[in-house]
Amino acid sequence: MENRIVRELSDIANNPYEMARRQRAASGQKIIGSTLADVPEELIHAAGLLPFTILGTNRPIRRASALLPDNACSLSRSDLELVLTYETDLFDGFVLPQVDDTTQHLSDIWRRKIPTSFFECYLIPRQVDRPSARQWLLDETNRLKASLEKFTDRKISNDELHKSIVLYNDNRRLLRKIYDLKRQDGDIIGNRAFFELIKSSMFLPEETHTRELRHLLPQLEKKAPSGANKGLRFVVAGIVWEPPAVMTILDELKINVVGDDLCTGTRHIANDVSTDGDPVAALVERHFKKGPFSPIHNRGNRIQENLVDLVRRYGADGILYLHLKFFESQDYDLPDLKQGMGEEGIPMYVLDTEYQTTHLAQVKTRVQAFAESIRGE
């Protein structure tokens, strides 16, 4: 299928920077870059700024190594490299969330090394199992709001924030609908194309992206479902689907991704923000409705329970776990997770990835071997 909207959003997902520059020139709006995960884009949007998620670079690491040791996670290093070397003049400011040691240090290094007129860290609670975390995140989100207001020299009204929330809710809802269609039939939209829809929403102005999705949805609905695709169904687990060729490989192997716990996937589009009451409190509330995220502690065996639930709910045949090199949090989860999935009888394959991975032929061979082992070939 060659759909115009899908193609255009795919292009943006793969190279968002020129688009962002044009957008800034046309609208005069400033671009605020934020790293993963959980920065409330609605707040940046309501401040009249353009939120843009920094998602690393697949290009070579040159300068970041001198600032952040080689055993720091691949995403942090490539985020830093992107702004140090490749996109040095794109951003007017930054919001860096902290969830672990790496992001905490990254925040300090970034503040010191990247000249900008606006820098704020966003100190996300690293536990979500007790009431104190809610009040803390509310305080912290209000602090971020005040900081954005100071930068733009104007107040963010409840009405403006409410409008932004409605817009982002619409966008998330449309993406979830398309995900549902894809779950019914992988031929409706491929893995790479679908996840690029999500990724492009992290770059494009939300109004534009939502408008495109509104046009796209009926076109996709017309196609559903052919029932022709009898391929395997996978849940993809991890933080990010990098390098992007991973999704292309799954497409080539006719494997349909029916669920995920990725930051550049479900975590970005799951759950709406309530449109009742205090909008900042509503943004905070959404955070606590999200599924588990490895660095953020919650009770129970949350990562495993969530993945088992996704597999059962969407009738998946197995889990492809994307292990991002030197992402410490995953390193601690994985041995128990592998054992747990073995006990649950759920096939899981752990694929080591990094932003600068180049051995794609090997990746394909491994995923193919995993798929064959599930099919009993």
Next chain:
Amino acid sequence: MNESTPGKPRVKELMKKLTQDYYGDAARAHNEDRFVAYTTAVSPVELFVAHDVIPIYPENHSVMCITKRMTTRLSTAIEKKGYTTHLCAYARSDLGYRELGESPIGGLPDPDFLLACNAQCFTLTKWFEVLSRRYGAPLFVFDTPQYIRNKKARRNIIRYVEAEIYELITALENLTGKKFDYDRLREVLIYSRDACRLYKEFLDLAAHKPSPVNIFDALIHMAIIVYLRGTPQAVQYYQGLVDEIRREKVAQGIGVIPNERFRLYWENLPVWFKFREHANLLASYGAVILTSLYVHSWSYDFDVSDPIRTLAENYTSVFSNVELEERAERALDLFQRYDLNGNIMFLNRSCKAVTFGEHELREILTQRTGIPVLLFESDMGDPRFYSEVQVKTRLEAYFETLERLNV
């Protein structure tokens, strides 16, 4: 060496006895229906002590495994289970001990409760999650957001951490079925305050010239402030230690080494399995490492008039949880107070929390002091990442540089 005062045990003997008593208590805990909590070296342990829950520090046990050269073996056992060598050597030693049951002290009691304070590092949360699953014991993540230099944020952070302390108290009451005693907390906090002050006084003896103590003394004697904080024994111990050093070294002008020439700062944790050798090697150059921010992690300053607030403030503002510039200011304060003229910065593969900002820290310290830096990479606990030749060559070159600069 002088003889000790009659009737008073020397501190070395006292340390041995305190350590034996502590681990003996812990080993008997479950037979005596007492509760055991695993906790982290930087954590509000006063709450456990006040509630008669025995705090156990898997990190300390791991240091013992490392200094007994057990880590490679322990780590290899868990690498087979899929844990990577990138992880903290404390965590690997501990998980390896769980796997093989091998321990220098006959093991640790199983936990009834775990607490991970992330002011120290994030790794502990993930390591303790593994233990929490293994033992089916609840894990309390004592979350301390980075103590950024923003007044409003700091007020909010302290409010958050105070709320967490009350949540922890409730969790402890639920664990033991016993009401928490706030008067007892104040009493425990007074012991902590006094012990921490004396501990800091002990560390600050390094400001003397020649210095009567070096960082290796600090690394040995810090064990007590880590696991006996909040007890009268810790106060007695550090009082004895300070008195002994003043009497036997300071009063007589005896330094750690004769002809002290280079007074060094050390950044990061030590290379535990090499620190004695490092001391000897450095002495041959007339060099002595005097201090680090790491050993000062337990130089708390508790204000007992508001126990909850002072616990929140002290445990949130540890050097590993402040912004780089503030961390640098604290290091610079040591450079100034101890009159340091050399700087060894260890990039510790094991410890992301302390190491990841170190390149930036180096830049600040060099700019502000003008003192050249010896930077080397290794691992605090895993000899497989240590190169003897490299370290020796670098040290030799470094002291040649210092001499050339006529420091």
